[in-house]
Amino acid sequence: MIEWKFTPDDVARIRLAFSPLGELVRSLIVLRAPARHSLHLPWTKATRPLLAGLDLAELFALVPIHGDTADFLTPPPTSPLPDLDDELAAVRHTPPDQLAREAADMVGTAAPIWQRIQKDPAGAAHRIADTLQAYWSVALAEHWPRIRAVLEADVLWRSQRLAAGGARLLFEDLHATVKWHGDRVSAADRHHHAAALSGQGLVLEPSVMCWPAVRKMIDPYQPTLTYPARGIATLWxxxxxxxxxxxxxxxxxxxxxxxxxxxxxxxxxxxxxxxxxxxxxxxxxxxxxxxxxxxxxxxxxxxxxxxxxxxxxxxxxxxxxx
Missing domain, CATH: 1.10.10.10 (Winged helix-like DNA-binding domain superfamily/Winged helix DNA-binding domain)
Known part of the structure; x- marks a missing residue:
């Protein structure tokens, strides 16, 4: 269970934002696990044949189908309407020790992929960002306008919910596993983490590629809750x-x-x-x-x-x- 306790300042600092990089990274899971993400089958079937010749092994290792993803690939969005180029620039400037540490956590220090990354973490950051850019061009660039429209509609809907009924109404139908308890929000998870937000607030990130689950990011990053956006069923x-x-x-x-x-x-x-x-x-x-x-x-x-x-x-x- 993940649980965040809110102060009045935290409620005032709830932000709604989405991330093209986040959608891109999560789509790597959808691509390899279509049965778990059946709403995206039209996209999966159309995209797989286009990926011949694109080496995604390094990304697949950092974004496994099950469990956590390397955090440096999905930093919390800092703008309501972030730009992919800006997000990829942040990946390229990932501190080398952080990249090596997170890669080791994902694949283990004995893995050839980690050894390659460890030899030149700064070069690995640029290589990974370049692969993400190439993957975007093939897999999501064409579809981004319709995905963005769904995400923007969700941000508007949630903003209206927050204005009309505060945090209670905002979280009421966010996801079946997410509950508001008066001064805290909880989300079902295999890990246990309970902490006060202490004035930094919470980022709510609608996503189409995370469906049907929610994903969470905790300290030392900005606490973020990624949830399925409304309207995904009509996306394709x-x-x-x-x-x-x-x-x-x-x-x-x-x-x-x-x-x-x-x-x-x-x-x-x-x-x-x-x-x-x-x-x-x-x-x-x-x-x-x-x-x-x-x-x-x-x-x-x-x-x-x-x-x-x-x-x-x-x-x-x-x-x-x-």
Missing amino acids: ENGTPLAPVALAALIGRTRASLLIALTEPATTSALARRMSITPGAVSQHLGVLLECGLVTRSRVGRLVLYHRTRTSDALVANQPQR
Whole structure:
């Protein structure tokens, strides 16, 4: 069990942020354990054939399927919208003694991979970062816009939960293994760790690649809880969702399908990809729905997310579909 005790200052310092590097590193687990991460099977099947010729042995050793991952590969995000290049730069500047120590913890000092790292830890840091960059280009770069949209929508949702009901509401549906107990949060884990946050707060990091589990980072790093983002089930869907018959007759099939697709907040471009229509057409339909009070919009960073309203929730609920 991992348990963190909060002071009032810690509650005020709860941050929500996601990490492209974190998603990249966790995808190395998904790639090798598709049965445990079945929601990502479309990505796994599409990605595996593209990796021929890319040597991932060193990364696989530092990111085992079971257990912990080398911490220097997944530092807690320092910005709500971090940049992959900045995160890879941090990997390249990992202190040599830290890299060698964490590599030894992961693979043991007798392993050839550790011996290679130990001979030149600084060079190993650059080599590992370069491999991560190459892996990103093949495995995640194309898919990052849709992954980012899911993560940004989750950050917005959680921010609204925190504003509406404080920490209790924020943690209420974060994950089945995470519980809020008034002045502390606990998360089921094979390790035992209980500590006061002592004013440093907690980073909550939504992730698509950690599904279905949660991951934790403790001292000496910034305490971080990584959890499955909302909306992962629709991440790899393509095609226009079926529209309820009565609703389609009332507002048109495309607009009805847009409301169905907005089960989770989404951007214009994400909706266009999912429904296989142009962003311009999606924008026009969303404009009409906005004027009618059936959707709202909010900004997260540079992106505009659209949401269903209570009125459209009521229109969509419990209607027969074609």
